[in-house]
Amino acid sequence: MSLKFRSLLVLLVGTLLGLSLSLGGGVLAQRQGADQKPLPWEEARLLAEVLERVKQEYVEPVDDRQLIESAVRGMVTDLDAHSQFLDTDEYAEVRISTTGNYSGVGLEVNMRDEQVTIVAPIDGTPAHRAGLRAGDVILSIDGVAVAQDSVNDTIARMRGKPGTPVTLAVVRNQNPEPLEFRLVRSHVHVRSLRHELLEPGFGYLRVTHFSETTRKDLRKAIDELSSSSPHGLTGVVLDLRNNPGGVLDAAVEVADDFLDEGVIVTASGRGREANFSHRARPGDILDGARLVIMVNEGSASASEIVAGALQDNGRAVIVGAQTFGKGSVQTVMPLSNGRAIKLTTSHYYTPSGRSIHGTGIEPDISLPDTAVADAMAGTEEHRTEAGAAMLQTDGQLRAALAVLRDDGRVMHSKAD
Numbered sequence: 001m002s003l004k005f006r007s008l009l010v011l012l013v014g015t016l017l018g019l020s021l022s023l024g025g026g027v028l029a030q031r032q033g034a035d036q037k038p039l040p041w042e043e044a045r046l047l048a049e050v051l052e053r054v055k056q057e058y059v060e061p062v063d064d065r066q067l068i069e070s071a072v073r074g075m076v077t078d079l080d081a082h083s084q085f086l087d088t089d090e091y092a093e094v095r096i097s098t099t100g101n102y103s104g105v106g107l108e109v110n111m112r113d114e115q116v117t118i119v120a121p122i123d124g125t126p127a128h129r130a131g132l133r134a135g136d137v138i139l140s141i142d143g144v145a146v147a148q149d150s151v152n153d154t155i156a157r158m159r160g161k162p163g164t165p166v167t168l169a170v171v172r173n174q175n176p177e178p179l180e181f182r183l184v185r186s187h188v189h190v191r192s193l194r195h196e197l198l199e200p201g202f203g204y205l206r207v208t209h210f211s212e213t214t215r216k217d218l219r220k221a222i223d224e225l226s227s228s229s230p231h232g233l234t235g236v237v238l239d240l241r242n243n244p245g246g247v248l249d250a251a252v253e254v255a256d257d258f259l260d261e262g263v264i265v266t267a268s269g270r271g272r273e274a275n276f277s278h279r280a281r282p283g284d285i286l287d288g289a290r291l292v293i294m295v296n297e298g299s300a301s302a303s304e305i306v307a308g309a310l311q312d313n314g315r316a317v318i319v320g321a322q323t324f325g326k327g328s329v330q331t332v333m334p335l336s337n338g339r340a341i342k343l344t345t346s347h348y349y350t351p352s353g354r355s356i357h358g359t360g361i362e363p364d365i366s367l368p369d370t371a372v373a374d375a376m377a378g379t380e381e382h383r384t385e386a387g388a389a390m391l392q393t394d395g396q397l398r399a400a401l402a403v404l405r406d407d408g409r410v411m412h413s414k415a416d
Contacts (some may be wrong), residue, residue, distance in 0.1 A: 047071065072341075080344050082330050088338040089156070096190075098211055098247050104159040105166060106188045107132065108208070109151060116146050116154045118170070122190060126183040136170040139178055143167070160185045192246070195221035198387040201234035202404055204397070207254070210246030210302040215253040222285050235290035235404035237397065238306075241320065245301025248329055252278045255309040257285045262313040262351060265305050267329055269346035274329070276346075280313075291316040292400045295363060300324035307361050308350035319365040319400050327357030365403065367396045 051067055073085040086094060096102045106125020109116055118136045121128040138146050138154060147153045158166060164185050169178045192211045196204045203225035207214060226232050245251075255264045259280035266277040293307050293316045304323050310316035329346035349355055391398050 069339075076341055076343070080328070082326070082328060082342070083344050084342050086332070086340040086342060091332075091334075091338060091340045093152070093155075094332060094340070094342070099213075101190070102159060102188055103162050104155075104185055104188055105168070105183045106186075107158065109138065109154060111148075111151050114148055116148065116151055122188060123194075125188050126186055127181075130181045130183055132168070132170065132181055133172065136172050136179075138168060138170050140169040141166060143169075158185075162186050191217055192250075193217040193221055195225055196387045196390065197225055197228050198237070198391060198397075198401055200229050201231060202401060203229070203233055203236045204239065204387065204390070205236060206239040207243055207303075209243060210248075210250035210254070212247060212250065214246075214250040215257065218254060218257060219285060233286060233289045235292070236286060237292050237294060237400045237404065238316070239294045239397075240299045240303040240307060241294050241296045241396075242298035243300070243303040244298065245303055245326065248302060248305070251302035251305040255306045256280045257283075258291060258310060258315055259313055260284050262309075264309045265348050265350065266353075267346035267348040269329070271345060274331075274346040290404050292403045293318050294396060294400050295320040295323050295361065297321055297324055297360075299361075300326040304356055304361055305348065305350075308354075308356060311361065311364070312351040317365065317403055318361065318363040319403060320363050320367050320396060322362055323356070323360035325356055325358045325360035327355050365399075367399050 051071065054062060054067060055064075069085065069087065076083050076085045084090075106122040106127045107118055108122065109118055111117070116138045118127075118132060118134055118138065121132050121134075140146060141154065141157045144157075146157075158168075160166065162185055166183050166185060168181045168183065170181065171178050190211070192207060192209050192214045194206045194208070198204050203222075205218070205221055205225075207218075222233070222236075225236070252264050256278075260282050262280050264278040264280055268275050291310065293310060295303065295307050295318060299307065299320075300323065304326065307316075307318055307323065311318050327348055328344045329348055330342045331345040332340050332342050334340045347355060347357065350361075391401065
């Protein structure tokens with residue numbers, strides 16, 4: 001075994017033992033009910049022994065840093081489905097999702113039927129101007145086929161320095177032959193919220209994820225919707241379908257904007273900051289206008305915090321399908337050299353005290369799973385009279401609008 005690797009093992013074991021002594025000696029005793037115990041020497045030595053064996057005997061040489069990162073990754077991911085170790089690239093991606101700024105072509109993509117599919121081009125970006133559309137399947141980037149088992153790899157390859165070219169080949173339902181789009185990367189600001197007037201008095205808000213800019217985007221959208229309707233807003237549909245969550249504080253801010261009073265969310269954990277309770281402050285940005293929230297099995301985490309808060313406080317009618325059921329809070333903790341861990345630190349509860357973890361939020365009105373088309377994506381000519389187009393293609397949205405017209409009462413009829 002090399003002197004370098006032996007020194008690395010000594011340092012690792014020493015760090016583990018030092019941490020265990022600190023914990024056992026009461027450094028964290030200020031935590032309520034602290035139950036930390038010294039890490040046994042045998043367990044610390046086990047990690048060092050395995051690393052040494054892998055380093056010496058594995059069939060291929062393994063980089064020291066890769067070994068240590070893999071050990072840490074396994075340690076954290078084995079805790080639960082939501083905790084993870086973040087390398088430099090993964091941590092950078094988390095920061096992008098919370099701040100909403102990066103350099104690339106401006107596409108939201110996801111895996112659908114084992115294909116990398118465009119969810120929507122972001123307004124004003126190279127992808128939007130070039131005419132890429134929701135539903136297009138990405139086949140290759142710069143002539144190299146995309147990895148169908150890694151949407152993150154596709155995202156990384158579309159990113160790059162502003163001003164650099166990239167060519168995407170896509171297949172579109174209406175076209176038998178693949179289409180090629182040559183794009184020039186630019187700075188992209190990811191708007192977490194889109195809005196449209198469905199008809200006079202009734203607005204539509206879609207939050208794709210919760211970021212640091214969501215509250216600002218929400219307030220701007222409400223102002224624009226109110227101004228574009230002659231007599232203001234009678235009701236609003238808040239679409240949280242397939243919203244995987246995001247920044248907890250942003251979800252609390254959005255719920256707060258629709259409430260005059262009441263609890264929004266409470267949480268409990270072992271750390272001091274993991275225990276909290278958020279209450280609404282006076283001021284409803286809709287001035288009591290009706291509110292319907294659309295959810296489905298893809299609505300998770302921060303989306304469920306908003307839906308649960310507004311449902312329990314009697315502020316909104318929830319329509320759609322049972323939500324995902326992620327009732328835990330993750331905290332991103334920076335480490336050295338641009339890395340981090342995302343660690344589950346709390347369990348949260350809706351205002352009524354219920355935990356939705358593993359069960360989700362049951363809608364007030366269940367709606368059948370209809371095909372949902374994103375009529376707000378595509379080129380400008382495809383976005384004319386977007387509100388009417390959305391209602392034509394989205395049966396669930398038509399049902400939500402019917403609930404608003406019914407003065408917000410829970411209906412027993414089903415969507416068409």
